[in-house]
Ligand SMILES: NC(=O)C1=CN([C@@H]2O[C@H](COP(=O)(O)OP(=O)(O)OC[C@H]3O[C@@H](n4cnc5c(N)ncnc54)[C@H](O)[C@@H]3O)[C@@H](O)[C@H]2O)[C@@H](O)CC1
Ligand SMILES: Nc1ncnc2c1ncn2[C@@H]1O[C@H](COP(=O)(O)OP(=O)(O)O)[C@@H](O)[C@H]1O
């Protein structure tokens with residue numbers, strides 16, 4: 159599990175070390191210089207075409223990549239390959255600028271041509287002296303001209319963004335904001351024309367992101383790599399800031415795991431954590447102990463949603479799937495999945511709403527959803543409903559909520575659906591507002607409804623009470639019709655398998671939901687293999703992904 163530490167938690171962890179004289183900045187700067195040297199050497203030895211230069215930060219759809227966490231490959235590159243390369247340092251007033259200056263001094267001593275642009279009249283004095291002593295060029299705040307910065311950056315091999323780190327508050331102020339805005343424009347022009355653009359390394363965080371909340375309140379220079387110190391910060395995991403962080407790597411400066419937050423608020427689940435959520439059947443199990451998933455999905459208008467939910471549930475190992483609906487839907491489900499049962503009966507989880515429009519055009523499906531919701535919320539007697547069970551509430555079912563939901567209910571909107579849900583709760587929001595501040599709105603929905611909220615996107619966020627998971631394993635190819643239906647079925651299966659545990663400890667729900675998102679993203683990646691993927695392919699890849707995750 160990746161645990162992110164807030165700015166305050168980082169400061170609290172640093173304090174005793176700094177008081178004891180631990181050279182944290184020295185460690186940070188050395189790690190930064192090592193990374194910059196290795197990146198420049200690797201790119202030079204690979205021979206960087208303009209396309210290659212941008213490949214680190216851009217996804218296939220042209221949107222900066224989701225900040226995947228993977229270690230850099232450093233072995234086998236010669237440091238001499240960086241000799242004569244140009245580095246530009248963007249240096250702010252605080253310790254973040256200090257890191258960049260000290261790292262720049264190392265780079266200059268390694269033979270790189272280093273230019274530092276100071277955006278404040280007073281910067282880290284020792285760092286500045288170190289850079290000057292190493293022969294770096296320094297452009298003072300009073301001499302700063304935006305076109306010159308843009309020109310130098312465009313001609314550089316590597317840029318270290320040290321404008322602001324965990325001391326950041328709000329959008330970048332002048333002159334940093336103006337410089338970064340101009341650089342973002344220049345980068346876009348370079349991308350359009352295929353002109354070269356340097357490798358950008360963010361020092362600790364891309365300057366200008368909301369370190370604790372993942373917001374992007376103003377201009378931010380997208381990084382190819384973020385070298386963050388001590389621990390991840392929430393903004394490196396959460397969208398939209400995660401999209402401008404590039405590849406995130408943690409430099410161990412010796413903060414020590416013991417001094418982190420007691421209860422980390424922002425997490426990223428890894429494969430081993432997802433494996434721990436799965437319930438593997440044993441000799442004493444039969445289909446009912448493994449969990450029955452009840453599905454109310456699909457209508458005459460959208461029958462495929464029922465088929466895809468069933469596929470997600472069956473292929474992820476449900477003991478049994480019960481699909482309820484009109485025969486136009488259930489016949490199609492049976493044709494594709496003869497193992498599905500279409501008679502009513504007890505279930506351990508519900509999947510409600512995919513393919514059911516909120517226009518009331520299928521009264522039968524609406525009635526089934528209302529009945530199941532009554533079981534989830536417990537408003538009807540257990541004798542009638544068969545008892546409270548966890549649920550996935552998707553698409554049309556999200557428009558049918560009449561009561562406050564328990565945490566064992568998972569709402570699974572995409573941004574458009576969350577906007578609709580929040581408008582129904584009296585908020586003036588549209589899809590763009592949700593996309594600009596997905597975490598804020600997912601948390602607002604969690605508070606307003608009581609449910610666990612799983613907001614789908616390139617980075618999917620799962621909000622339970624007091625915890626947010628941010629998962630980024632899905633390739634952009636997964637943005638295809640029906641992929642969300644497969645996720646709903648998969649999550650239904652995981653909830654049914656862990657229904658007793660989830661009922662005993664509802665806070666487990668967000669963990670189960672995050673595991674489903676991990677498996678779904680992995681299945682999308684496996685089925686895609688770098689190319690297009692259909693929702694059916696994703697469901698078909700689930701058995702292999704689950705086996706792989708369990709085997710690790
Ligand atoms: N505390 C330590 O000893 C260590 C800190 N480290 C570095 O120090 C950083 C934190 O240093 P600081 O606490 O000095 O804070 P920062 O360097 O992040 O920022 C502080 C400065 O930025 C300005 N600032 C804040 N918001 C701004 C905005 N929106 N626009 C423009 N300027 C803005 C402030 O006025 C202040 O001058 C970390 O991110 C990390 O890079 C590392 O060296 C490791 C050790
Ligand atoms: N840019 C993207 N990169 C990766 N995954 C994405 C991206 N956009 C959407 N997704 C994922 O694709 C799936 C789409 O689901 P959804 O919008 O519900 O589609 P549908 O309702 O047609 O099934 C979700 O799992 C979502 O997280």
Ligand SMILES: [K+]
Nearest residue numbers: 319322361365
């Ligand atoms: K920075």
